[in-house]
Amino acid sequence: MLANFLGKSKPINFIILLSLFIGVFIGNSFYLFSNTDFELSLLFKSTCFLGLNLVIFFFYNFVVTKNNLTLDNFYAFFTFTILLSYFIAITHSAKTLITLILYLVFIRKIYSLKSKKNTLQKLFDSGFWLSILFIIEPFSAVFSILIYSGIFLHQKSVSNTLIAPLVGFLIPLIIYFTYCFWFDKLYVFINLFYFDTFSSFIFKPENTYYWIIAFILALSVMAIFLKSPKAFSVKNSFRKSWILLIINLLVALTFALLAPNKDNTELLFLLFPAAIIIANGFESIGSNFIKNILFVLFLASAIISPFML
Numbered sequence: 001m002l003a004n005f006l007g008k009s010k011p012i013n014f015i016i017l018l019s020l021f022i023g024v025f026i027g028n029s030f031y032l033f034s035n036t037d038f039e040l041s042l043l044f045k046s047t048c049f050l051g052l053n054l055v056i057f058f059f060y061n062f063v064v065t066k067n068n069l070t071l072d073n074f075y076a077f078f079t080f081t082i083l084l085s086y087f088i089a090i091t092h093s094a095k096t097l098i099t100l101i102l103y104l105v106f107i108r109k110i111y112s113l114k115s116k117k118n119t120l121q122k123l124f125d126s127g128f129w130l131s132i133l134f135i136i137e138p139f140s141a142v143f144s145i146l147i148y149s150g151i152f153l154h155q156k157s158v159s160n161t162l163i164a165p166l167v168g169f170l171i172p173l174i175i176y177f178t179y180c181f182w183f184d185k186l187y188v189f190i191n192l193f194y195f196d197t198f199s200s201f202i203f204k205p206e207n208t209y210y211w212i213i214a215f216i217l218a219l220s221v222m223a224i225f226l227k228s229p230k231a232f233s234v235k236n237s238f239r240k241s242w243i244l245l246i247i248n249l250l251v252a253l254t255f256a257l258l259a260p261n262k263d264n265t266e267l268l269f270l271l272f273p274a275a276i277i278i279a280n281g282f283e284s285i286g287s288n289f290i291k292n293i294l295f296v297l298f299l300a301s302a303i304i305s306p307f308m309l
Helices: 002-006 011-032 040-066 074-085 094-114 119-136 138-154 159-182 187-190 210-231 236-258 263-284 288-308
Strands: none
Touching: 002 011, 002 040, 002 119, 002 288, 011 040, 040 074, 040 094, 040 263, 074 210, 074 263, 074 288, 094 119, 094 138, 119 138, 119 159, 119 288, 138 159, 138 236, 187 236, 210 236, 210 263, 236 263, 263 288
């Protein structure tokens, strides 16, 4: 059954799960393009998008396993694959996928702060990658909260650790400012700092993705209630990472609600913390029978989701 399969961290299980990820991508892509005339360029684009999705998949797996954000199982990988499949129509955009990759690179540096090695370099890198993300999506600056949350949870709050992310953040901005100044496009640089957020705080019931996010958030809240008692009962590094995951979810939700340019891609930033939190919720369920039912329903939802959008 699925609970036993996902509970064993074996190479063959990973290969099967990776095949599931590719199968979901190809199946949903076929559905999305079923009414489109076949073109060689379409095949090329789909192959490129699959490649970028695989980069996201492997990077996500690396962050989870490297930082022990779940137990030694594939629950988080399975959950992320299903959640990402809900948004397959959105991820058929190179800009969106590259933005997600940058986000994961940034996130990797934050969660790696649990280790005391190369702290200043990690903090510098986190500010650096956030700055690049900021240039592409300015409101992503709100994720700076994660940097300092990681510092307060995992590191000592001294002047070096507080300043390092700022230095890293400024370097890409200075380079971008120089570029805009040289080509007489300073208005582009200035517009990065202009936000019209509250005018875009609108809930549209006809947007199916909002209801999917409501479903994901409901699962995340239940998982938090299931996992938190055990996570907070032991004073270890996971407890700090668990707090950071909850903060990550709240910051990503703030970003999704207040981002000025709403095209549904802002919702994807919720998937990383939500998938790991939900996976930890699955771990907290003692009965394999209940887990199997939930996993089957979860898998079925990935199959029918394209027909609901």
